[in-house]
Amino acid sequence: MEAYTKHTSIAALMDRSNVDTDQIIPKQFLKKVERTGFGIHLFHDWRFLADNVTPNPAFELNKPAFKGAKILVAGENFGCGSSREHAPWAIADYGFNTVISTSFADIFYSNCFKNCILPIKVNKTELASLMAEISADEGVEFTVDLKAEKLTTPGGITIDIEVDPFRKESLLDGLDDIAWTLKHVDKITAFEERQKQALPWLWN
C-alpha cells in the first residue's frame, strides 16, 4: 500500500450528516470486479443530474473551489450502512486521502486505513469551526501532519489527530496488513491445533 505523507490540500465541505455508503457509491456501480475506476461514480446520485452525465451545479463537491481537494469535511456518522469497500475505493480514486467528521461508522472507519485514507475524528465544536473556515474561504487549504498528529488551518485552528498508534504506523509506512499478521503464523497454527482438540467438529 501507498504511504500517507504530510500534505497541505484543499478542504471540501459537505455539510450533511449520516452520509451512507449507498450514497458514496450507489449500488449500480458495485458490479465491477476490479478495485479501480470508482472515483467517477463517487456520490453519483447527488453529483449528476437526471441524465447521469451533467454535473449537478447544486452539489457541493462540484464547486470549482473544491476541485483537487484531498480533504473532505463532513457531518456526523459518515460512512454508515453497507460494508462495501467500494466506498473508500471511490473516495480515494476521486482524490481524497483524508475525511474529517465527528463520527464514522465502524466498518467504514477500518476500511479507510486499508486504502491509505486517514479518517479524522473531531468534536462538534472543532467541526463547526472547520466548516466555518471553509464556508468563509472556499478553496482554503488545510495541513495534515499525521506523524506529528496535527491538523492545522490558515485560520489558526490546530487540532490533535487522535489515531491508534498501530494504524498510524501502518499508514505512514504503507504496511501490508496480511504480511504483518503472517509474522504471527506460528500462533495461528498453534490456535488451530488447540481448537482441533477442543472442538473437533469444527474441523470435520
Place this chain on the structure above:
Amino acid sequence: MTKTMYEKIWDANLVHEPESGSPILYVDRHLMHEVTSPQAFEGLKIQNRPVRNKHSILATMDHCVPTKNRSQIVDPIAEKQINTMADNCKEHDLNLYDMNSVNNGVIHIVVPEHGFVHPGMVVCCGDSHTATHGAFGALAFGIGTSEVEHVMATQTLQQKKSKTLLVKVEGKLSKFATAKDIALAIIGVTGTAGGTGYVIEFAGDTIVDLSMEGRMTLCNMAIEAGARAGLVAPDQKTFDYLEGKEFAPKGKDWDVAVAHWKSLVSDQGAEFDKTITLKAEDIAPQVTWGTSPEQVIAVNAAIPAPTDFTDEVKAQACEGALKYMDVKAGQKMSDVNIDIVFLGSCTNGRIEDFRAAAAMIEGKTVAPGVQAIAVPGSYPVKEQAESEGLDKIFIAAGWEWREPGCSMCLAMNGDELTDGQRSASTSNRNFEGRQGKGGRTHLVSPAMAAAASIAGHFVDIRDWA
C-alpha cells in the same frame, strides 16, 4: 471475574495480543457473495497466497441474480461478476451454492439453513448484515474486501475490542408486533449511530420468546443501530434449530458441543458498558417515514416536524427526509399511498415472514395500481412455502411469486423502484436511492407490507381485518 458472552467469545478466539499492534482474532466461518469478494481473490493471486482454511468458507450468489428468468442475466457487468465468483470458487475449491443450486439464496438465509454457524463462533462476511448470525450466539460481523482477503490468507482479523451494550426487552408483544418492529423501535431509540463501537446483546423475556427466525431478523438489524454485531444467548431453541442440520455436530460431538454452547452465555452479574430497556407492550407496528432507519414511528403516530427535534443535526435531517420522501410533518402513515410492495431480503425472507404476509392477504386482492412482489430468501424457503400452498395465496391475491435473491432490497439485479415510486418494503435500509434512484422506501414488517398491498396505503394492522 464475570464475563459477558461477547467477552467469552473474544477471549476464546484471541490468537495473539501483541504489545504493539492490533489483537489478532481467529475467524471460524467466512461467508461470501459475488459483490465484495472478487477484488479479494485478485489480491491473493497477485501475492500468490493460498486460502488458508477452505472448509471455513460458504459462498453464494445473491445480490445480482435475476428473480424472474434465472437463465439470463441481462447486464453483462453483473454476469461477469457472477462468472468471476464461480471461477474463483472453482479455482480455490470452495463450497459455492451457485445461482442454480437447490441451496441457493441470500447468504444470511442460506447459512443458518445448513447449520453452518454455531454458538461461540467468530463469523465474518464482506457484508454488513452478517450480524444476522448473532441470533445463534455467534460473534458475527461485516468486513471490507481487504479484510475478506486478510481472512482468506490468515484465517484471522486484526480487531479492536468493542464495548458492550445490553438491550433488554421485557414483556409480551402485542399481537401484530414482530421482531422487525422490535428492531425498528430500538433503532428509533438509539439512532443509527447509537451502537457505534458496541456489540449489542439482546436479552429479556421478549427476546427469549422470539423464534430463531425472529432472533435473526432482530440481530440482522443491529448494524442499522450502528453496532458491530448483535448477540442472543443460545438456548434450547437454538440447539433444536441446529440439531440434524448438515454442518451441525453429530453423535457424541453433539453433547460436547451443547455443553460448550451452554457455557457461553453471559454470567450472572456480568457488566455491560451501557444498558437500554424497552417494554414490549409499548412496541406498536413500526413504519419508517424518512431516509434513515432511525426515522421511524409507530404506525398510528404522526410524521414528525423538524421542530420536534432538539438536536439541530436531526432537525436538519428531518427536513431533508420530508422533502426527499415527499411526505408532510403531521401526516398519518395511513394517508401515504404506495406503488410497490417488496417482501423478502435477509431481514424478512424466511418462512415465518411469508406465513405472516399470506395470512394478511388470503382471499383479498392487491389494490389497483400496486405491484407486489414476494421474493423468498432461498430455494428451501420457496419450496417450503410452496408445500404449504402459500405461493397460491400470493398469486391469487395478485402478487408476483419470484425466484430467491436480494432483489429489491438493494436493487442491483434490475428489480428496482423508478424515480418517485414509493415502496412498502420488508428490507432493512431506506437510504435515498437504495431501491432505485429517486425511489422512496418505507421499512415495515411482512404483515404490515402485506396489508399495505391490499389497502394501497399503510394501515394499522391492529384494527384492520
